[in-house]
Amino acid sequence: MNEAQKCSECGGKLETGFIPDISMAAAFKTSWHRGEADDKTILDYVKYGPGLKYDRSKVIAIQAFRCTQCGLLKMYANPSTSD
Numbered sequence: 657m658n659e660a661q662k663c664s665e666c667g668g669k670l671e672t673g674f675i676p677d678i679s680m681a682a683a684f685k686t687s688w689h690r691g692e693a694d695d696k697t698i699l700d701y702v703k704y705g706p707g708l709k710y711d712r713s714k715v716i717a718i719q720a721f722r723c724t725q726c727g728l729l730k731m732y733a734n735p736s737t738s739d
């Protein structure tokens with residue numbers, strides 16, 4: 657990602673960041689997953705346990721950029737920037 661990239665809305669400078677997924681006592685990078693999420697309801701989570709089903713091979717970490725002027729967020733899910 658080019659650090660000199662400008663905001664598509666206002667032309668402001670984009671700064672690099674990420675969106676932490678904070679749960680329990682830990683934080684992780686938010687990720688994109690190919691395909692549809694399962695359609696569990698909150699009652700299913702109580703009955704069968706927490707969390708969506710996922711395939712680790714289909715997960716790509718999200719890199720986010722924030723405009724320093726208007727706050728617009730621009731995100732990429734590029735495998736080359738994933739862990």
Ligand SMILES: [Zn+2]
Pocket residue numbers: 663664665666667668723724725726727728
């Ligand atoms: Zn902007």
